[in-house]
Amino acid sequence: MCSVGDDNLEEKTSKYMEPVPKFKLDDNKCNKCRASTPCIVLRGKDAYCQACFLSGTTHKFKAFLGKHRFVYPNDKVLVYHTEGHPSTSLLHFLRSGLDLSTPKKLRFEPIVIYIEDKIDLSSEERSDAAEFIRKQVEEYKFPLHYISLCDCVKKNNKVAECLVDDISKLSIGDNDKENLNQVLNSKANTTNKRDILKIYKKTILIEAAKHLGCKVVFTPELGIDIASQLLTNVSLGRGIHLALDVGICDNRDEDVKIVRPLRHFEIKELAMYNHFNRLEVVAKKEKLENIYSSVQSLMKNFVGGLQNNFPATITTIVRTGDKLAMEKSLEDNPRCVLCRGPQENRNEELTSAESTSFSHWVSTRSPQYSMTPVERYEKSLESFSVAGDSPYCFACERLSHDLVVS
Amino acid sequence: MSGLNITIEFGGGAELLFGNKKKQEVILPAKEGEWTLKDLIFWMKDNLLQERPELFIQDDSVRPGILVLVNDADWELMDTVKYVLEAKDKIVFISTLHGG
Numbered sequence: 071m072c073s074v075g076d077d078n079l080e081e082k083t084s085k086y087m088e089p090v091p092k093f094k095l096d097d098n099k100c101n102k103c104r105a106s107t108p109c110i111v112l113r114g115k116d117a118y119c120q121a122c123f124l125s126g127t128t129h130k131f132k133a134f135l136g137k138h139r140f141v142y143p144n145d146k147v148l149v150y151h152t153e154g155h156p157s158t159s160l161l162h163f164l165r166s167g168l169d170l171s172t173p174k175k176l177r178f179e180p181i182v183i184y185i186e187d188k189i190d191l192s193s194e195e196r197s198d199a200a201e202f203i204r205k206q207v208e209e210y211k212f213p214l215h216y217i218s219l220c221d222c223v224k225k226n227n228k229v230a231e232c233l234v235d236d237i238s239k240l241s242i243g244d245n246d247k248e249n250l251n252q253v254l255n256s257k258a259n260t261t262n263k264r265d266i267l268k269i270y271k272k273t274i275l276i277e278a279a280k281h282l283g284c285k286v287v288f289t290p291e292l293g294i295d296i297a298s299q300l301l302t303n304v305s306l307g308r309g310i311h312l313a314l315d316v317g318i319c320d321n322r323d324e325d326v327k328i329v330r331p332l333r334h335f336e337i338k339e340l341a342m343y344n345h346f347n348r349l350e351v352v353a354k355k356e357k358l359e360n361i362y363s364s365v366q367s368l369m370k371n372f373v374g375g376l377q378n379n380f381p382a383t384i385t386t387i388v389r390t391g392d393k394l395a396m397e398k399s400l401e402d403n404p405r406c407v408l409c410r411g412p413q414e415n416r417n418e419e420l421t422s423a424e425s426t427s428f429s430h431w432v433s434t435r436s437p438q439y440s441m442t443p444v445e446r447y448e449k450s451l452e453s454f455s456v457a458g459d460s461p462y463c464f465a466c467e468r469l470s471h472d473l474v475v476s
Numbered sequence: 477m478s479g480l481n482i483t484i485e486f487g488g489g490a491e492l493l494f495g496n497k498k499k500q501e502v503i504l505p506a507k508e509g510e511w512t513l514k515d516l517i518f519w520m521k522d523n524l525l526q527e528r529p530e531l532f533i534q535d536d537s538v539r540p541g542i543l544v545l546v547n548d549a550d551w552e553l554m555d556t557v558k559y560v561l562e563a564k565d566k567i568v569f570i571s572t573l574h575g576g
């Protein structure tokens with residue numbers, strides 16, 4: 071009998087990892103200074119006092135920037151701002167870093183961008199949300215630019231034409247949702263729609279950065295977002311772009327780098343950071359989503375469960391993402407016209423994906439019986455490799471069927 | 477015996493579940509035995525909550541993703557739902573649910 075997976079082990083408990091046990095405080099002292107009374111528990115085990123927690127959080131942010139050196143003095147940095155805790159913490163990290171009078175002061179120039187994409191809310195709620203953002207960013211004294219995702223998609227991604235710096239010029243229309251859906255195939259599933267909109271938003275950030283003279287974009291993804299993106303990428307056939315999509319820096323564009331400076335934070339740290347600093351957070355109107363409606367929400371839910379019960383696993387996934395690098399041989403490959411990542415290497419031998427599309431292609435052609443079967447095969451393969459020169463990478467090729475315009 | 481006077485605050489969007497009020501002073505009615513945080517959560521569900529309960533409560537506690545602070549300290553330091561309320565306590569509920 072096969073013994074693999076036989077569970078007649080004496081220690082039943084060792085079969086599965088145990089969720090983090092309920093927190094128990096030994097001596098009611100901060101883990102770091104060993105003096106003050108703690109006010110926060112992180113990862114279900116480490117207790118810190120307010121002063122140690124706040125200085126540790128700020129230090130973690132600055133250490134990330136210091137270690138990787140993406141930004142040089144006087145560089146302009148585009149900051150992607152949105153609702154919720156992470157974005158607010160990011161603005162506060164930047165403002166307090168810039169205002170320091172010590173040598174550790176940050177020395178670059180942030181420019182904030184807000185992408186209006188709340189097509190599921192009413193026009194009024196969307197205007198209110200944008201107005202909240204305007205007031206908030208004004209308090210931090212950063213310049214703010216707005217762009218409507220829908221507007222941008224309608225105008226064929228001509229980002230420079232759609233950027234506005236005055237909220238009254240931000241277009242918010244009742245028909246935005248229909249307009250946006252028009253560029254997508256009505257049969258497109260939620261997974262593909264979300265994937266496409268995500269790519270569009272990334273394109274907006276890169277193009278807006280160029281237009282505004284920024285070499286670097288900061289986006290507010292947390293560790294948990296990185297982890298679910300990593301698993302989503304693998305599920306959607308975007309494995310080759312993992313290093314770009316979840317790594318420390320996305321450098322698929324030659325001139326603009328996308329950096330994720332909050333990748334080593336968890337949401338609790340930032341929510342508490344905002345609370346202790348009395349920062350006003352723009353609330354996100356939440357719609358309860360069916361977790362089975364798309365690969366992305368399924369992954370988000372799965373990773374959310376890990377975060378609650380096995381927080382160390384998230385760290386492991388993110389640290390794995392940190393170490394990923396793109397295969398060198400891909401660097402000079404033609405770029406995918408949708409996601410702009412490098413395309414896969416084209417081998418002499420067909421890959422399994424190519425074989426599938428080859429058999430689809432060959433079976434929709436009428437055979438020429440004047441040739442021998444071997445000649446027919448060789449001829450078909452030859453003309454296939456010409457016809458098969460897709461402008462897309464493997465994952466976007468699949469998405470491209472859902473784009474009405476391209 | 478008179479009721480228990482406490483302050484409840486909301487942040488991060490949790491206020492949207494409670495009529496968009498960020499701060500409420502409440503008097504919990506006198507009852508037999510002590511008021512625990514769990515009692516408070518269920519009292520809030522019956523008396524203050526203006527949205528569907530599943531947006532606030534899950535099982536016998538708040539929904540994962542809602543942080544709770546007792547007098548500005550993480551409730552994980554206070555035995556969470558078993559914490560016994562005292563007069564003038566400040567309880568803060570912060571939503572951390574963020575979209576992707």
Ligand SMILES: [Zn+2]
Nearest residue numbers: 100103119122
């Ligand atoms: Zn301390």
Ligand SMILES: [Zn+2]
Nearest residue numbers: 406409463466
């Ligand atoms: Zn692509």
